[in-house]
Amino acid sequence: MNLSSRLDAVAGYIPQGSTVADIGTDHLQLPVYLINSGLCRSVIASELNRLPYRQAENLATFHRLTDKIQVRLGDGLKVLSPGEAQVIVIAGIGGNAIIKMLSGSPKALETIQRLILQPMTGAGYLRLWLVQNGWRIGDETITEEKGRLYCVIMAEHGRENAQDKFIIEIGPRLAEKNNPLADKYFWKLYTDCQKLADKLSGAASPAAEEKALEVKKKLTRIKEVLAKNERKLC
Ligand SMILES: C[S@@+](CC[C@H](N)C(=O)[O-])C[C@H]1O[C@@H](n2cnc3c(N)ncnc32)[C@H](O)[C@@H]1O
Known part of the structure; x- marks a missing residue:
């Protein structure tokens, strides 16, 4: 089975022989790819909702992998006992929902060695949460599918080297990379910020004025990141 480039980037961060929990x-x-490729010997696959849970169970049976893939029904990391998995994957879910899952299960997280997270929204909040909660961003990749960019964040226990809150928010490993998709990602952040700045121009309330100033500062900082690696603003 061929994975999409998004899930392929997720799989690329999974160490050979590790036990993975694929949440959602x-x-x-x-999970089918991880077992069939020989990357993992066993995978825990979880679902919050009954319909996809049953579908996942049926798929495990269809692929004759019920001895290697355990499908569980439940919310976030609550399906895991401490020490059961070394790697957690949460992909295709909003950043705030991912933060809720991680912060809701601190005990389960203690024994996890690596998180591989692919937030659909709110990547900045997620990066900040990780760094403020004892995780360092080991690496990050941007993938593109049908014109949409996706971040895949790999985090491990430890202290993040980057100290600058803005750099942590936009992706410290991405800021270090000189890579066309990272450039495209920063350029997208820039245009989104520009749109917001346009909306806020002529702001009437003090709160909107403050927000406009904040957005203007962000635009300057993103420009600096792009300029540092001689990335072109297109
Ligand atoms: C868009 S799908 C992503 C599927 C796959 N992970 C991927 O990246 O292609 C998101 C899935 O996460 C499940 N989900 C959402 N919140 C969850 C939670 N708190 N715990 C477990 N599963 C959850 C949903 O039911 C849905 O099937």
């Missing part, structure tokens, strides 16, 4: 598995593509 839905179509079971990642």
Whole structure:
């Protein structure tokens, strides 16, 4: 089975032989790939909702992998006992929902060695949460599918080297990379910020004025990051 470039980037961060928990598995593509490729010997695949849970169970049976893939029904990391998995994958879910899952299960997180997170929204908040909660961003990749950019964040226990809150928010490993998709990602952040700045121009309330100033500062900082690596603003 071929994975999408998004899930392929997720799989790229999974160490050989590790036990993975794929939280919010839905179509079971990642667990099936991890077993069939020989990357993992066993995977825990979880679902919050009954319909995708049943579908995932049926898919595990269809692929004759019920001895290697355990499908569980439940919310976030609550399906895990401490020490059961070394790596947690949460992909295709909003950043705030990912933060809720991680912060809701501190005990389960203690024994996890690596998080691989692919937030659909709110990547900045997620990066900040990770760094403020004892995780360092080991690496990050941007992938593109049908014109949409996706971040795949790999985090491990430890202290993040980057100290600058803004750099942490936009992705410290991405800021260090000289990579066309990272450039595209920063350029997208820039245009989103520019749109917000346009909306806020002529702001009437003090709160809107403050926000406008904040957005203006962000635009300057993103420009600096782009300029540092001689990235072109297109
Ligand atoms: C868009 S799918 C992503 C599927 C797959 N992970 C991927 O990246 O292609 C998101 C899935 O996460 C599940 N989900 C949402 N919140 C969850 C939670 N708190 N715990 C477990 N699963 C959850 C949903 O039911 C849905 O099937």
